[in-house]
Amino acid sequence: xxxxxxxxxxPFIAALIIPLVHKKVSRSYIGWVVFIVPAALFVYLxxxxxxxxxxxxxxxxxxxxxxxxxxxxxxxxxxxxxxxxLITGVGALVVIYSxxxxxxxxxxxxxxxxxxxxxxxxxxxxxxxxxxxxxxxxEMTSISSFLLIAFWYHRKQSRYGxxxxxxxxxxxxxxxxxxxxxxxxxxxxxxxxxxxxSVDDISAHALFIPAMALVLLGxxxxxxxFPFHIWLPDAMEAPTPVSAYLHSATMVKAGIYLVARFTPVxxxxxxxxxxxxxxGFITMIWASFNAxxxxxxxxxxxxxxxxxxxxxxxxxGMGSAALYFGYxxxxxxxxxxxxxxxxxxxxxxxxxxxxxxxxxxxxHEVGTRDIRRLGGLISFMPISFTITLIGSFSMAxxxxxxxxxxxxxxxxxxxxxxxxxxxxxxxxxAMLPVIAWVASVFTFVYSMIIVFKTFxxxxxxxxxxxxxxxxxxxxxxxxxxxxxxxxxxxxxxNILGNYVLSPAMSSIYPGFGPNVDLGVExxxxxGFNTELWMTIGIIITGIVLYLLLKYWKGIFRLFPRxxxxxxxxxxxxxxxxxxxxxxTNMYMTGYLRDYLTYxxxxxxxxxxxxxxxxxxxxxxxxxxxxxxxxELIMVVIMLGAGISILxxxxxxxxxLLYGVLGFAIxxxxxxxxxxxxxxxxxxxxTITTVLFLACFYFLPEWKxxxxxxxxKMTNIIISVGTGLVFIxxxxxxxxxxxxxxxSRYFEDAYELAGGMNIVNAILGDFxxxxxxxxVFVLVIAGMGVxxxxxxxxxxxxxxIEDQ
Amino acid sequence: METIxxxxxxxxxxxxxxxxxxxxxxRVILGTSxxxxxxxxxxxxxxxxxxxSSPLLGEEAATYTxxxxxxxxxxxxxxxxxxxxxxxxxxxxxxxxxNTDNLDILRGIKDE
Numbered sequence: 013x014x015x016x017x018x019x020x021x022x023p024f025i026a027a028l029i030i031p032l033v034h035k036k037v038s039r040s041y042i043g044w045v046v047f048i049v050p051a052a053l054f055v056y057l058x059x060x061x062x063x064x065x066x067x068x069x070x071x072x073x074x075x076x077x078x079x080x081x082x083x084x085x086x087x088x089x090x091x092x093x094x095x096x097x098l099i100t101g102v103g104a105l106v107v108i109y110s111x112x113x114x115x116x117x118x119x120x121x122x123x124x125x126x127x128x129x130x131x132x133x134x135x136x137x138x139x140x141x142x143x144x145x146x147x148x149x150x151e152m153t154s155i156s157s158f159l160l161i162a163f164w165y166h167r168k169q170s171r172y173g174x175x176x177x178x179x180x181x182x183x184x185x186x187x188x189x190x191x192x193x194x195x196x197x198x199x200x201x202x203x204x205x206x207x208x209x210s211v212d213d214i215s216a217h218a219l220f221i222p223a224m225a226l227v228l229l230g231x232x233x234x235x236x237x238f239p240f241h242i243w244l245p246d247a248m249e250a251p252t253p254v255s256a257y258l259h260s261a262t263m264v265k266a267g268i269y270l271v272a273r274f275t276p277v278x279x280x281x282x283x284x285x286x287x288x289x290x291x292g293f294i295t296m297i298w299a300s301f302n303a304x305x306x307x308x309x310x311x312x313x314x315x316x317x318x319x320x321x322x323x324x325x326x327x328x329g330m331g332s333a334a335l336y337f338g339y340x341x342x343x344x345x346x347x348x349x350x351x352x353x354x355x356x357x358x359x360x361x362x363x364x365x366x367x368x369x370x371x372x373x374x375x376h377e378v379g380t381r382d383i384r385r386l387g388g389l390i391s392f393m394p395i396s397f398t399i400t401l402i403g404s405f406s407m408a409x410x411x412x413x414x415x416x417x418x419x420x421x422x423x424x425x426x427x428x429x430x431x432x433x434x435x436x437x438x439x440x441x442a443m444l445p446v447i448a449w450v451a452s453v454f455t456f457v458y459s460m461i462i463v464f465k466t467f468x469x470x471x472x473x474x475x476x477x478x479x480x481x482x483x484x485x486x487x488x489x490x491x492x493x494x495x496x497x498x499x500x501x502x503x504x505x506n507i508l509g510n511y512v513l514s515p516a517m518s519s520i521y522p523g524f525g526p527n528v529d530l531g532v533e534x535x536x537x538x539g540f541n542t543e544l545w546m547t548i549g550i551i552i553t554g555i556v557l558y559l560l561l562k563y564w565k566g567i568f569r570l571f572p573r574x575x576x577x578x579x580x581x582x583x584x585x586x587x588x589x590x591x592x593x594x595x596t597n598m599y600m601t602g603y604l605r606d607y608l609t610y611x612x613x614x615x616x617x618x619x620x621x622x623x624x625x626x627x628x629x630x631x632x633x634x635x636x637x638x639x640x641x642x643e644l645i646m647v648v649i650m651l652g653a654g655i656s657i658l659x660x661x662x663x664x665x666x667x668l669l670y671g672v673l674g675f676a677i678x679x680x681x682x683x684x685x686x687x688x689x690x691x692x693x694x695x696x697x698t699i700t701t702v703l704f705l706a707c708f709y710f711l712p713e714w715k716x717x718x719x720x721x722x723x724k725m726t727n728i729i730i731s732v733g734t735g736l737v738f739i740x741x742x743x744x745x746x747x748x749x750x751x752x753x754x755s756r757y758f759e760d761a762y763e764l765a766g767g768m769n770i771v772n773a774i775l776g777d778f779x780x781x782x783x784x785x786x787v788f789v790l791v792i793a794g795m796g797v798x799x800x801x802x803x804x805x806x807x808x809x810x811x812i813e814d815q
Numbered sequence: 816m817e818t819i820x821x822x823x824x825x826x827x828x829x830x831x832x833x834x835x836x837x838x839x840x841x842r843v844i845l846g847t848s849x850x851x852x853x854x855x856x857x858x859x860x861x862x863x864x865x866x867x868s869s870p871l872l873g874e875e876a877a878t879y880t881x882x883x884x885x886x887x888x889x890x891x892x893x894x895x896x897x898x899x900x901x902x903x904x905x906x907x908x909x910x911x912x913x914n915t916d917n918l919d920i921l922r923g924i925k926d927e
Contacts, residue, residue, distance in 0.1 A: 602922040604843070605836050612832060637816045637864055647823050654830045654849070663841060670845055673827070677852055680820075684859055685869040685880040689888055696896045700848065707841075707903045711910050714839050727836045735829030742821040742857055755862075755881045762872050770870035770882035775889060786890055793897035797904045 015072040016086035016139050019053055020149075023132030027125045034121035043111035046124045050103035050131060057096045064093050064515045071141065071205075081202050087141035090515025094354060095138040095262075095269055097512070098361050102261040103131050105490035109369055110253040112487035113376060123163060123251070130156035134262050138269055142202045143192040147185065150230070153263050154181040160258060161250040173246035176581065180233050180243045188230025188270075194223035195277075208276045208522060215281075224278045227270065228287060235267025237325060238295040239577045241318040248310040252372030255310060260317045260368055261361040268321065268357065271328050272350075275520050280335030282435040289429075292326025293447050295319065300454035304561075305568040309371045309381040309462065313364070316407065316458055319451065320360050327353030327422060330429045334521065344530065345428050350520055351532045352421035354513045359406065359414040359501065366494035367403040367462065370396050373487055374466065379477025383461065388471030392480035395488055397467045402495040408459035408554070409452060409547060414501035416547070417534055423448060423543040449546055456554030457561070464558075505534035609730060616733045619741060629744045643683060650676045663714045664705075671701040688771045820860045827853040840909065840916040844902045851895035858884045858891070 026049045034042055060070070069089040076084045088096075107127070114120060133156060136149030155178075162174035192202075198214040199207050214220055231237075236244040247259050258264070271288060278284045296319050303315035331350030334343040373396050374389065375381040390397045406413030409420075426448045430441040473479070482488070501508055509532065517530035524530065538544065557564070599610070623629050653672040660666050674697030681690035758770050758778065767773030775783050827849055834846030862884035868876030870885065910916050 604918050605838070608835055612836075633818050636818055639816045639819060643816065644819075647819055650823055651826055654827050657845070657849075658830060658833060666842075666845060670848065673849065673852055677855065680856070681859075684864050685867070686859070686885045686888075687869055687871075689885055689892070692889055692892050696892055700896060700899055703900055703903055704841075704845075707907055710907050711841065711916055714841060714916075727833055730836065731829045731832035734832045735825040735827075738828045738853075738857075739821055739825035742824065742860070743818065745861065746817055746821065753862075753881060753883075755883045758882050759870075759872075759879060768872040770872065770879065771885045771889060774882060774886035779886065782890065786894060789894055790897045793901045796901050800904045800908045 016070065016088050017072055017074050017084055019056060020086065020132060020135045020139055022053065023049055023128040023135065027128035027132070030121050030125050030128070039116045039120055040111075042120055042124060043107055046128065047104060047107045047111075049128065050100045050107060053135075054097065054100035054104055057093065057100060060088060060093065061511050064088075064090055065511045067515060067518060076145070081142075081196075082144045083142055084145055085141040085203065086139045087205065088139060089519045090512070090517070091269070091272055091519035092138040094358065094512055094516050095265070096135060098265070098358065099131060099134050099138070099262050102257060102361055102365055103127075105365070105493060106253045106257040106261075109256070109372070109487060109490040110251070112484050113253055113372060114251065119163075123160075126156050126159045126163070127254075127257075130160065130258060130263070134266065137266050141204050143195065143204060143207075144202050146204075147189050147192060150188070150234075150266065151182060151185050153258075153266060154178060154185060154234075157181070157247070157258050157263055160254040161247050163251055163254070164249070167249065169246070170249040173243075173249040177243040177247045179585075180240055180581075184230045184233025184240065187226045187233075191223045191226030191230065194219045194226065198223070204273060204277075211277050220278075221283065224284060225287075227274060227278070231267035231270040232291060233267070234270070235264050235321050235325065236295075236318045237267070237291050237322060238298055238318075241295060241299060242577045242581055244318055245306075245311045245314040248308070248314050252310070252368060252375065255313075256365050256368035256372070259314070260364040264317065264321055265324075265357060265361075268324050268328065268353075271325065272353075272516075272520055275328060275332050275335070275350075276522050279332035285329055285332050285336075285435050288329030288332070289326045289444075290329075292322045292324075292329055293444065293451075295322025296326060297322075297447055297451040297454070300451045300458065302568075303458040304454060304461065305565065306458075307383050309374070309383060309386075309466065310368075312383075312458060312462065313368055313371060316455070317360075317364060319455060320356075320364065320407070323422060323451075324353050324356050324360070327356065327425060330425050331520070333429060333432065333434070335523070336434060338523070343524075344532075346425075347517065347521060347530045348421065348532055349425035349429065351509075351513060351517060351530065352418055352425050354516055355421060355505075355509070355534070356415075356418035358508065358512075359418045359498070362494045362497045362501065363403040363406040363413070363415055366399050366491040366498065367407070369487075369491035369494070370400045370403065371462075373483050373491070376487075377478060377483055378480045380475070383465040385472060385475040386466045387469035388467070389480050390467040391471075393467075393482050395482055395492070397463075399488075399491045399495045400463055400467065402498050403491075404459040404463045406498045408456040409550065411536070412499065412502055414498050414505065417502060417505055417536065419452065420538075420543050420547065421532075421534070423452075423546050427542060445546075449550065452546075452550045453553050453557065456550055457558050460554065460558045461561075502536070505536075509534050609726075612730050612734050616730070616737050620733075620737045623737070623740055623744065629740055631743055643680075646676055646679055646683075663708060667701060667704045667708070670704070671697065674700070686771075688769070816864050817860050820856055820864070824853040824856040824860070827856070838918050840906045840918060840921075843918070844899065844906060847902065848895065848899050851891065855888045855891060858888050 026046065030042070030046070033045075037045060063070075069087065071088075072086050074084040076082055107124075110123070110127075114123060130153055133149045133152030137146055137153060140146040140149060158174045158178040161177055162170050164170050165174075195207055195214075196202055198217045198219055199210045201207060201210070233240045244259060244264065248255055250259065275284075299315045299319035299322060303312050303319060306312035306315060327349045331347060331353060334346035334350070337343045337346070371381055374386065374393070377393070378386070378389070380386065402413060406415035409416050423445070426445050429437065430444045432438075432441060471480070514530065518524070521530060599606070650673055653669045653676070657666050657669045660669065674693065678690045678693040678697065681687075681693055758774055761767050761770045761773035761777075765773040765777035767777065831846045831849035831853060834842045834849065837843065837846075862881035867878035867880045868874045870879045870882035872879075906916060909921060913921060915921060
């Protein structure tokens with residue numbers, strides 16, 4: 013049966029198939045093959061819209077690890093639907109765009125595989141009900157984002173950006189995992205729906221606040237909230253389709269999704285409200301302010317994305333106030349903030365996606381995206397200009413574009429919240445509209461920079477790499493579709509509102525009951541109210557500031573780079589690298605003796621201490637078999653030979669003593685009723701001794717060991733300690749027969765294997781595989797011996813290594 | 816008997832440990848060989864000594880000595896032979912290439 017679970021898996025399956033078929037498909041078509049995946053999924057998901065609008069949800073479970081409550085449960089409701097549509101819809105457009113953006117000699121199939129992995133991961137994040145599975149997909153998006161940012165890995169900046177984004181988002185993901193585990197400890201379930209159902213029992217739990225903080229850390233790092241926003245501008249090294257897709261429309265909104273999803277769990281309290289609203293506001297104003305000083309258009313868009321994400325985040329924070337009051341006629345005033353957040357989420361994906369794509373087109377066509385080199389492109393690229401105009405003005409909140417509607421709703425929400433008298437809002441609530449207004453002015457200014465610095469002014473042909481021209485139509489189609497949406501949504505916002513946004517509201521406020529309509533009728537015109545006056549103020553102030561930009565730009569120099577968060581990150585990384593290198597160098601000395609010392613000391617320590625603590629040592633000679641005179645003599649000979657090896661001056665004597673040891677052991681094998689062993693030992697011992705002697709022909713006479721007294725003493729202590737622990741363990745084991753010996757079984761060797769010699773039957777039959785592999789070991793050793801003797805290093809080989 | 820053999824093996828372990836901790840490559844190789852001797856003696860002792868007849872069914876004895884440790888040791892002898900010969904060739908080759916058998920000098924580049 014085709015379920016949402018399968019829909020999540022389809023991108024992964026496609027990612028597996030692409031490497032297999034990419035050689036058979038022409039490079040120009042591989043993108044179109046990939047395009048089918050998001051397009052089909054979009055249609056599939058869109059077919060659920062009517063059902064969602066009636067308030068239905070769809071749950072489907074594939075058992076994965078039921079014993080510990082981890083199952084692959086997909087949960088399709090209003091909230092995940094919005095994200096699912098964004099992921100597949102923008103995904104389909106981005107794939108078309110990539111087909112024209114990437115050259116045919118790029119590693120196309122790598123790109124599409126990463127993109128598909130991301131798509132699957134992202135769908136998994138939004139559709140998973142099980143938080144462990146959600147975490148899995150969450151990290152998968154981080155990994156694919158890492159791979160995509162580093163797609164042009166020959167660039168240093170790409171690798172830097174990829175590593176930065178990876179460290180920050182995965183670090184946050186780790187915190188989130190800890191938070192999830194705390195949630196599990198509190199509720200005993202991994203299912204988000206069940207956690208929401210048991211929310212009343214956990215709000216007083218000691219782990220409630222830590223779990224909230226950790227989950228938020230995951231959300232903030234992923235959604236590039238202050239002060240973790242620093243990874244997003246560096247992630248702009250990725251190919252532009254990736255920036256448009258991952259780093260503005262979808263992945264960075266995963267954190268927002270998480271906040272929305274967990275609002276019913278954590279929301280309603282003061283801490284949740286202030287963390288999210290506060291961080292959102294700080295991010296919004298700080299990023300919009302910094303966007304103005306960027307000269308790289310993509311960096312500017314990155315900061316603007318951060319700022320917009322802060323705006324959406326703060327709206328979710330403010331919307332959570334409604335949970336404080338519970339459901340009433342007035343609470344709609346506050347749930348409106350959440351509605352605005354969802355609305356702006358969609359709007360942002362449309363206009364920011366279009367903007368990224370157009371900037372990519374400019375970059376692609378003229379070879380730069382530095383606004384100091386751009387200008388006057390309007391006469392060469394009129395279509396691109398129109399799209400940019402629509403996107404930027406929508407972002408700035410100018411009427412006729414969808415951004416105006418959601419911006420107005422944002423201002424309404426801020427004004428409503430500032431009048432509240434809970435959560436100590438009575439003191440600082442009045443500040444919020446001011447911050448929102450200032451941030452909006454900055455937003456207006458940088459939106460104007462995008463349009464006017466790029467397309468107006470003087471055309472500087474000498475600074476461009478290529479003559480400016482419109483790109484292929486295929487590249488323009490995706491941003492045109494998005495730009496058209498920007499306008500269409502302005503005129504018909506309620507289609508989106510009623511069918512897509514309203515169902516999501518009941519996911520965020522499940523406690524208000526299933527039949528409560530939290531949807532908002534979006535209107536283009538409310539009359540001359542405060543919000544409209546604020547917007548007019550924004551536009552006027554924004555125009556003035558934009559015109560006077562060069563006079564006040566010096567203000568950015570007041571923020572020294574030495575104290576930036578980027579510098580903090582770089583220094584922290586450098587510090588960690590240096591420290592770990594030092595620590596590693598401290599014990600990885602490169603001397604064999606040191607490594608062996610660690611091993612032996614660990615053995616003595618671990619085994620010796622275990623022996624003492626468990627009291628496992630026993631000593632009992634009563635079961636020993638009696639010793640004959642001959643055996644005693646052999647033992648004495650071996651002891652003598654062994655100890656003498658340490659003291660002889662010549663290596664020849666040492667090897668002969670070693671031979672004595674070997675042959676004496678052969679004698680012991682005879683005494684111990686092991687004829688096969690004795691024979692083998694005799695043969696092997698003879699060959700080994702000869703080998704040693706042959707080797708000596710080529711090696712120098714050994715010199716006296718020149719250890720200083722301390723090293724010598726350490727060596728002696730370690731050796732004696734090792735021997736002693738060995739003896740103690742062996743004696744202890746000897747008397748602790750834990751279970752019956754299995755040797756009886758082999759005594760039926762003749763019946764089972766047809767062999768009269770039990771040892772041979774074991775080697776050749778019962779454990780024949782073992783013996784075969786042993787032969788392999790010998791073969792490998794033989795090949796090693798042969799090649800080491802025969803092969804000389806190639807001429808000049810050493811030189812290459814030295815360079 | 817068992818106790819004596821275990822002590823013998825323990826002394827061999829001490830000797831071997833001392834040898835592998837030295838600077839000279841040949842001493843290290845000798846040490847590893849002696850380690851394997853000690854291990855063989857240990858395995859043998861764990862199976863019980865001198866109980867019953869040789870594990871040859873033709874003997875038609877009432878009890879046979881434990882055959883499993885013997886099979887294991889047989890494998891171990893052969894493997895340790897392979898390893899020792901490989902070590903020796905490495906020592907030979909290392910000496911040819913570097914003109915030293917001193918491990919402290921063989922450590923490699925000083926300034927990494």
